[in-house]
Structure formats: C-alpha cells, structure tokens
Amino acid sequence: MARFWLTLWLLMGLTGLAIAEDFDALFDDDVFADVEVRTQPTESHWHWQNRLDWQAIYNTRRDGASDEERAYSGWSANRFYWQPRLSWQPATGVGWAGEARLGWDSIFTLRDNAPWHPDDRDTREWMAELREFRFWLPLGPGSLSYGVQTETLGLLDGLSVLNVLNAQDRTVPGLASPDDAALPNRSAIYSTALADYRVRTGVVQLFYPDRLPPAGSDFNPGGQSPRLVKPGEADLGAYLAMSRASGPWDWQFLIASSFDSSGYLTVNEGELERRFSRVNRAGAAVSRVQGIAIWKAETALVHNLEAAALMPGPQGPVPQGAHRYHQWQSALGAEWNLGQANLVAEVRHNQTFQQDSELELAGVTESSQQWLLAMRSRHWRERLEMNARVFGQGFDADSGVIAGLGIAYDWRDGMTSELNWLTYREGNLPPLQQASGNDRLVLSSRWTW
Amino acid sequence: MKRSIVTLVATVLALPLAWGQSADDIMARVDANPEPQSQRSTMTMVLVDQRNQQRVRQIQSQQMETETANLSLLFFLQPADVRGTGFLMFDYHQPDRDTDQWLWLPSLGRARRIAGSDQTGSFMGSDLSYADLSRRHLEDWRYQLLREEEVSGEPVWLIEATARDQSVVDRTGYQRSILYVRQDIYQLTRAVHYTSTEGLIKLMNIPAFEQHGDYWLPGEIQMVTQRGGRTEHRTLLRFSERDVNYPANPNDFTLNRLERGL
Numbered sequence: 001m002a003r004f005w006l007t008l009w010l011l012m013g014l015t016g017l018a019i020a021e022d023f024d025a026l027f028d029d030d031v032f033a034d035v036e037v038r039t040q041p042t043e044s045h046w047h048w049q050n051r052l053d054w055q056a057i058y059n060t061r062r063d064g065a066s067d068e069e070r071a072y073s074g075w076s077a078n079r080f081y082w083q084p085r086l087s088w089q090p091a092t093g094v095g096w097a098g099e100a101r102l103g104w105d106s107i108f109t110l111r112d113n114a115p116w117h118p119d120d121r122d123t124r125e126w127m128a129e130l131r132e133f134r135f136w137l138p139l140g141p142g143s144l145s146y147g148v149q150t151e152t153l154g155l156l157d158g159l160s161v162l163n164v165l166n167a168q169d170r171t172v173p174g175l176a177s178p179d180d181a182a183l184p185n186r187s188a189i190y191s192t193a194l195a196d197y198r199v200r201t202g203v204v205q206l207f208y209p210d211r212l213p214p215a216g217s218d219f220n221p222g223g224q225s226p227r228l229v230k231p232g233e234a235d236l237g238a239y240l241a242m243s244r245a246s247g248p249w250d251w252q253f254l255i256a257s258s259f260d261s262s263g264y265l266t267v268n269e270g271e272l273e274r275r276f277s278r279v280n281r282a283g284a285a286v287s288r289v290q291g292i293a294i295w296k297a298e299t300a301l302v303h304n305l306e307a308a309a310l311m312p313g314p315q316g317p318v319p320q321g322a323h324r325y326h327q328w329q330s331a332l333g334a335e336w337n338l339g340q341a342n343l344v345a346e347v348r349h350n351q352t353f354q355q356d357s358e359l360e361l362a363g364v365t366e367s368s369q370q371w372l373l374a375m376r377s378r379h380w381r382e383r384l385e386m387n388a389r390v391f392g393q394g395f396d397a398d399s400g401v402i403a404g405l406g407i408a409y410d411w412r413d414g415m416t417s418e419l420n421w422l423t424y425r426e427g428n429l430p431p432l433q434q435a436s437g438n439d440r441l442v443l444s445s446r447w448t449w
Numbered sequence: 450m451k452r453s454i455v456t457l458v459a460t461v462l463a464l465p466l467a468w469g470q471s472a473d474d475i476m477a478r479v480d481a482n483p484e485p486q487s488q489r490s491t492m493t494m495v496l497v498d499q500r501n502q503q504r505v506r507q508i509q510s511q512q513m514e515t516e517t518a519n520l521s522l523l524f525f526l527q528p529a530d531v532r533g534t535g536f537l538m539f540d541y542h543q544p545d546r547d548t549d550q551w552l553w554l555p556s557l558g559r560a561r562r563i564a565g566s567d568q569t570g571s572f573m574g575s576d577l578s579y580a581d582l583s584r585r586h587l588e589d590w591r592y593q594l595l596r597e598e599e600v601s602g603e604p605v606w607l608i609e610a611t612a613r614d615q616s617v618v619d620r621t622g623y624q625r626s627i628l629y630v631r632q633d634i635y636q637l638t639r640a641v642h643y644t645s646t647e648g649l650i651k652l653m654n655i656p657a658f659e660q661h662g663d664y665w666l667p668g669e670i671q672m673v674t675q676r677g678g679r680t681e682h683r684t685l686l687r688f689s690e691r692d693v694n695y696p697a698n699p700n701d702f703t704l705n706r707l708e709r710g711l
Contacts, residue, residue, distance in 0.1 A: 027639060027654060032671055035495050035503065037687050049529050093709055136709075143709055152559035180556070193705050245704060248547070250562055287562060289547065294564045337563065339570040381496065381682060382574035413504050413528035448530035 045090045051448045053081040057172070059218055059438040071115050072218035073438060077124070078107045083131065093143055096135040103127035117216015119225040124214065131184060142192025142199075150184045151202060153241055153254055154298055155285040158372040158391070159348040161300045161329040162254050162283050165239060167208040167261035173219065174391060174402035174422050175442060183208050197242045204237035209276060210261045218438065226274040231259050248289040254300075256281045264362075266308040266322060275322070277306035283329075292337045296346075299330040309361035323362060326353045341377035369395050383410045393427050400427015414448040472592035472608045476628075478635045480587045483663050487513040487697035490688045491526070496575055497683040504528070506573055509711070513697040517541060519584070520702035524711045535560075537707045544586050553707045560704050569622030569644075576651060576672035576684040580621040589617040595627070600639060601656070604632045618645055634658065634665045648677045661693040 061073035081103040089095035105124045108116055134147025154162030166182040186206035192199050207230060213219030237258030244251045259276040266273050283300025308322045333346035348370045352359065355366040374389035385408045393400040401424070408418040420442040470478075489511040496504045507527035513520045523536040535553035537560070550563040568580040595607040611625045612618045622644050629639035640653040654671040670686040700706065 027652060032497075032683065032685050034501065035497060035683075035685050037493050037495055037685060047532075049532065051530075089711070142705075150556070150558045152557050155562075182557075191705060191708065193703070198705050198708075243704075245549070245551075245562075248549075289549075289562060289564050291547070292564050294562055335564065337565070381498070381571060410504075412502070414530050416530075446530070448528070 045088055047085075047087045047089070049085045049448065051081075051083040051085075051446065053079070053083065053444065053446050055079045055081075055442065055444040057218075058441040058443075060441060061438055072221060075107060075111065076218040077105055078110060079103055079105045079124075085132070093138045094136065097132055099130070099132040101127070101129050101131050117214070120214045120216035122214075124217070139190065140192070142190055144188065144190050146188045148184045148186050149189070150182045151187065151189055151200075152182065153239070153252070153256075155250060155252060155287045155296045156298055156331050156333045156346055157335075157344060158374070159331045159333070159346045159370055160285075161298045161302075161331050161348065162252070162281075162285055164256060164261075164279075164281060165202075165204060165237070165258060167210045169211045171211055171213050171217075171219070172422075172440070172442065173213075173424070174389070174404050175420060183211060194242075196246070197244050199240070199242050201240045202238070204239075204258055207231050207237070207259050207276070208261065209263055209274065224272055226265055226272040228263075229268075229273050229275045231276055231278070250285075250287045252285040254281070254283050254285075260305060264307045264322070265310065267310060275306070275308075277304060277322075277324075279304050294335045294337075296333040296335070297331070299328070302327045302329055305364075307359060307362035307364045309358060309363075311361070323358050323364075325355075325359055325364060327351060328353070340379065341375060344372065344374040346372045368393075371395070384408070401425040415446070417443075417445045419443055470594075472594040472606075475594070475606055475608060475630055475635070476587060476590075476592050476610075479630055479637060482635055482665070484514065485661070485664050485666075485693045487511075487695055488666075488691060488693045489695055489697075490691040493687045493689065494573070494575055495685045495687075497685070499681060504574070506575075511697070511701065513699065513702060515699065517543075520699070522702050522707065526711075533711045535707050535710065537702065537704065539702075540583055548583075551704060551707060553710065555710060560707050568620055575686070576674045576682055577670075577686070578622055580623075581653075581672075585621075589613055589621075590626075597632075598629070600629055600631075603638070605629045605638060606632060636665050650675050659691070661691070664693060666691070666693070 055077065056075060056079070057077040059073045059076050061070060081101055083099065083101045085097065085099040087095060087097035104126055108121055108125050130148045132148055132150075134145055134149045136143060136145040138144075151165050152163055153165060154160035156163075165187070166185060168181045169176055169183055170181070185204050185208050187202050187204045189200060189202035191201075209228060209230065215225035237256070239254065239256035239258065241252060241254045241256075243253075257278065257280045260279045261276065263274045263276045266275055280303040281300050283298060285296070285298040287294050287296040303326050305325050305327060306322045307325065328351045329348065330351075331346060331348040333344065335345075336343040350368045352364055352366050355364070371392045372389065374387065376385060376387040378385050385406075387404075387406045387408075389404050391402045402422065403425075404420055404422045406418060406420040408416055410416050420440075422440040422442065424439070489509075492508045492510050494506040494508070496506070505527055506525065509524045509526055511522045519540040519542075521536070521538045521540070523538075525531045525534045533555040537551045537553070539549040541548065547565045550565065551560045552563050553560045568583065569578050571577070572579050572582060589612065590610040591613055593609045593611070595609055598605050598607055606629070608628045608630060609625060610628055612621070612623065618624050623642045624645055625643050627641040628637055630636070631638045636655075636658060637653075638655050638658075642651040642653065644651065652671075652673040652675065654673075655667040655669065656671065657668050658665045659668045660666075666688070668688055672684045672686070674681045674683075
C-alpha cells in the first residue's frame with residue numbers, strides 16, 4: 001500500500017512538473033501600488049493650453065562660402081515663442097478656438113554688432129500671428145467652420161499637387177514637417193456627406209503668401225525684399241472636394257480656384273515685386289492600402305500659372321512681362337508602416353504645355369521633377385525619435401538637394417528636445433541657391449502644458 | 450500490479466477531464482461571454498519606466514459592435530501636445546480582412562489613412578500591443594488545462610494556450626500564454642504571455658471586474674513587461690465614466706465625425 005501511494009505521489013509530481021510552472025510568483029499584488037491614477041472629472045467646456053518653444057540655429061560654414069554667407073556663420077537665430085490656445089466647446093460639433101503665436105529672436109541682442117539686414121530684423125525680431133481663430137457649428141446636414149484655419153487636401157504628405165489652399169512656411173527650408181509648415185488662412189468651410197461621399201467646400205477669404213527667408217537673413221544673405229502685391233480681399237478663392245473611402249481604396253476629387261501662394265517676381269517702376277496669379281485646378285487622388293503599405297497617386301490640370309522673365313540691365317533687372325502657362329502635375333508616393341518606423345517615398349512630375357523660349361527665360365522648364373525620401377523611427381517606448389529625409393529637385397542631384405537628420409527626445413509628457421542637421425546642395429530651387437554656403441544645426445525644445 | 454499502474458497513469462492523465470470541462474470548452478465559454486453592443490468611457494493610461502518615471506495618456510473612447518466589425522473612435526485628452534488627435538478603426542470580424550484605420554491630426558486638418566502595421570508593436574508606448582487590444586480568435590490557439598488555483602480568493606482555471614502556427618505568432622507576437630480564467634464569471638483575470646523574443650514575457654492582470662447588467666468588464670488592466678525576470682516597463686489602464694449599451698449610431702463612426710474632432 002505504501003508503494004502505491006509513493007508511486008501515485010511520484011506520478012503526480014512528475015505530471016505537475018511537466019505541465020506547470022510557478023506563475024503566481026510572477027505576479028506581485030503591489031506592482032502598481034506606487035502609481036496614482038488621477039482620472040479627470042467631466043471635461044470642462046473651456047480648455048486653456050500653453051506652449052513654449054525655443055529654437056537656435058548654428059551655421060557651420062563650408063569651404064567656398066561667400067563673404068555674405070561668412071557674415072552669418074555661427075549662431076544665426078535664438079528664438080522664443082509662446083503659443084497660447086483657448087477653446088470653448090459646449091457640445092460635440094459646436095465650439096470656438098483661438099490660438100496665437102508670439103515670438104522674439106534674441107540673436108539681434110546677443111550679436112548686436114553683426115551686419116543684420118533691416119528687413120531680416122523687422123521680420124524676425126518680434127513676431128505675432130494668429131494660428132487659429134475660428135468657430136464651428138452644425139448647419140443643415142453638415143457642419144460649418146469659419147475663421148482663421150488650415151485645410152489640407154490631397155493624399156500625399158510632401159509633394160501633393162492638390163494641397164494648395166494653404167501657404168507654406170519655408171523660412172528654414174527642409175526643417176518643418178508638412179503639417180507644421182502650413183500657414184492658416186481665413187476661410188469658411190462647409191462639410192457634409194452625400195451618399196457615400198464626404199463633401200467639403202469652402203471659400204478662402206484672406207490670402208497669405210508663402211513665407212520665404214527674409215532678405216538679409218542667413219538663407220538669403222544678399223537678397224532684396226520684394227514688395228508683396230497681394231490680391232485684394234474681393235479676390236476670393238473657392239474649392240470643392242469630394243472624398244470616398246471604399247475598402248482599401250481612398251478617392252478624392254478636387255476643383256479649386258485660388259491664388260498661387262508661391263508667386264513670381266517681376267519689376268514695376270524699378271521696384272522688385274512678388275505677384276500672385278489666380279490658378280484654376282482640377283484633379284484627383286487615389287490611395288490603396290496593401291498590407292503595411294499605402295500606395296498613393298495624385299494628378300491635376302493646372303490652368304493660369306504665371307511667370308515673368310527678368311533680364312539684367314544697366315539700371316537693374318528689366319521685366320519682360322508676365323507669361324501665362326498651364327501644367328499637368330502628377331505625383332506618386334508610398335508609405336510603409338514598419339511598426340516602430342515609417343518610410344515615405346514620393347516623386348512629382350510637372351509638365352508644361354506649349355513651352356516657349358520666353359517661359360524658358362522665366363525659369364519655367366518643359367518638365368521638372370521633385371522627389372522625397374523620409375524615414376522616421378521611434379524607440380524606447382516612443383520617447384526617442386530619429387528621422388532622416390532627403391528632398392531632391394530634378395532626378396539628377398545636380399539640380400539641388402536638401403538633406404536632414406534629426407533626433408528628438410521626450411523628457412516627459414509635453415516636453416521635447418530636438419537636434420536637426422540640415423545640409424543644402426545648390427541647385428535650381430531658389431532657396432538652395434542662397435543657402436548652400438552653410439550647413440545648419442538646429443536645436444529646439446518645446447514644452448506644452 | 451502492472452494493470453494497476455496503467456490504470457493509475459490513465460487516471461492521472463485524465464484528471465482535467467474529471468473536472469468536468471475541457472480547456473476548449475472553457476475557452477469557448479469565455480469567447481461566448483456577452484459583450485455590450487456599444488460602450489464609451491474615458492481611459493487613463495499610466496506608463497511607468499524602470500526609473501519610476503510616469504507618463505499619462507487620457508483617451509475619450511467610443512465603441513460599437515456591428516454585424517461586420519467592431520467600430521472604435523478615440524480622441525486624446527492628454528498629454529497636452531497631442532490633445533484632439535483622433536483615431537477611427539474598423540476591426541472586421543473576418544480574420545483575413547485588414548483593419549481600416551484613420552488618424553486625425555488637428556494641426557493637419559485632414560484624416561489620414563494608416564496602413565495596418567505590425568500588430569505586435571506597442572500601443573502608444575505602452576506595454577499593450579495592438580494585438581492585445583484586438584479580439585483573439587479562438588481557433589488560432591491550442592488549449593490545455595493545467596490546474597486549478599485561487600486568485601484573490603476566486604477559483605480560477607490555468608489554461609495554456611499555444612499558437613497553432615507561425616502566422617499566429619507573427620500576428621500576435623506570442624508563442625504561448627498561460628491564461629487564468631475565473632470560474633464564476635468565465636473571465637480572463639490574469640495572463641502570462643511568452644513572446645517570440647527569448648526571455649521577454651508580458652504579465653497581464655485584471656484586479657477587479659465591474660458588473661454592468663449582463664456584462665463583466667475590467668475596471669483596470671495592468672500589464673508588466675519583464676526581461677529575464679526583471680521588470681522593464683509597466684502600464685496601468687483604468688476606465689472611468691463608462692457608459693454601457695448607450696444608444697450608439699453608426700454615423701458616429703465615420704470619417705466626417707472623425708474630422709469634426711474632439
């Protein structure tokens with residue numbers, strides 16, 4: 001009998017060893033005892049948020065830099081921004097939001113003896129702008145939003161041919177991501193659904209041009225600030241966009257009439273002017289999800305672009321008159337979601353109709369290409385982010401390249417520091433012609449609360 | 450004597466059956482637990498690293514079950530720098546159909562489609578993966594009943610779940626899991642997940658359930674990542690202001706709704 005119980009005990013023990021481990025020891029009842037969870041009471045209708053930004057730019061002079069570029073080597077910017085935001089939202093679909101940006105660049109104090117250009121100083125030393133000031137409410141079967149706001153169209157991120165409603169901030173070429181670079185305009189946007197389509201239509205009531213490096217800054221050291229000839233307030237822009245998501249496919253169709261925010265240079269009564277042409281655009285975009293990839297394509301017919309040739313003369317540039325032209329613009333892109341990393345590749349082609357010698361003089365080529373490669377990877381539970389991007393003008397690198405490497409670290413919730421290195425290779429792109437003498441190191445920190 | 454030993458071995462090996470239910474029966478019962486047709490809540494997620502530094506994410510969440518998919522709409526309330534960011538997801542019941550996902554960034558003013566990524570990746574830096582938040586398909590795993598135990602005074606079954614094939618491992622990141630199933634309510638209360646990375650395990654713990662009508666729902670989910678027995682990172686997910694079976698409308702889970710924002 002004793003042998004029977006011994007055998008049973010051995011068998012039970014062996015069976016238990018084979019199928020079980022001491023899992024309970026893995027669990028500690030107090031593992032979260034040190035964590036206090038503060039769940040917020042019901043959200044207030046009012047929300048107040050602040051953001052402080054600091055950004056410093058260091059120019060690392062390259063061999064071959066011009067004398068003007070040498071003058072800006074070393075620290076060329078030390079900016080502080082305060083960006084408060086207040087919003088009121090009594091119910092879903094109804095609300096008001098206002099966000100301002102107030103900035104100061106202390107480099108003009110720190111390097112008081114440097115040869116700062118008055119235009120550069122006027123533009124950068126003190127800055128105040130509205131980033132958002134709008135209200136929204138339900139209207140009929142849809143929703144109306146009116147005020148200073150941003151509207152992004154198209155499906156591609158970097159080289160979209162449809163995302164034309166908002167001007168871009170290009171003061172530090174290659175630094176800002178597409179969503180940070182968009183400058184809001186004043187518009188009224190109505191969105192609704194029509195069968196399976198999302199419909200967005202709007203009018204742009206106040207036009208903003210692209211923000212370019214001011215004359216006399218380190219990105220435009222020898223330049224002259226053109227006078228901006230803005231379209232009047234009566235010259236509205238308008239658009240209609242219809243979108244549909246169907247399984248893995250996304251579609252978008254767009255017609256828009258708006259001013260080209262990049263503009264063109266001309267001379268009027270001896271003064272350099274930047275003018276803006278009204279451009280009509282009809283286009284479509286499609287994307288398809290396939291596993292970890294999204295494939296994207298956009299195409300548009302663009303009518304009424306303008307360019308002006310400036311011939312050098314003894315008294316300065318002589319205008320040759322503005323020429324209208326039309327283009328077929330198209331872009332292809334793909335984005336791969338690799339879990340901790342994202343990879344984006346995009347290419348854009350512009351084809352000019354009825355190209356002639358006068359357009360050639362104005363710098364408009366029969367065809368032009370741009371391409372973009374960008375990669376972003378996140379580590380340490382999304383505390384650390386590394387990114388790399390290359391933007392090229394033309395398929396051959398000789399037409400100009402902007403390349404950047406960046407690293408960002410989250411010290412805590414809402415507090416991030418970032419270091420970016422930017423290098424420019426001179427080419428056809430106007431900012432590159434001015435910027436290529438120096439590489440830039442950009443340090444920045446952001447605190448949001 | 451030989452016959453006695455054979456009988457004894459057979460008896461010992463058949464012990465799980467003697468408990469009345471097989472592991473497959475129990476897991477089928479767990480899978481058949483009723484789930485609300487809709488629910489909304491505020492989720493607070495606390496991420497704790499090795500140095501005890503905490504990061505907090507707070508999310509307004511709505512979910513709705515339809516015949517074809519589980520629809521989710523999330524908006525971030527915290528941290529401040531991502532407040533208003535929205536996420537719309539259609540998680541289809543068909544196992545071979547990819548999840549549709551869109552992200553709304555207020556600064557961009559546009560909903561962006563996101564490709565289905567590696568589901569084993571971390572959900573917003575937490576210890577939960579996207580696969581942890583998706584429904585587990587019963588047929589993807591082989592189950593074996595290990596033993597009975599008590600957790601916090603409640604009797605539980607310990608069940609080992611082993612991935613049926615490599616595709617399941619690739620999709621979930623787990624080779625096998627030890628599941629603790631409460632016997633009174635057929636709910637998973639603890640789990641030990643063995644990842645495909647050697648020595649890396651994830652411990653899931655649900656300390657308490659809340660009863661909402663016919664439904665038992667976790668009030669809190671704890672997840673701990675350990676490597677070689679050492680805790681690397683912890684996540685606490687707590688639900689508050691939960692509203693179960695509220696009158697949800699499929700029109701509240703559309704791109705138009707996502708683009709209206711928080």
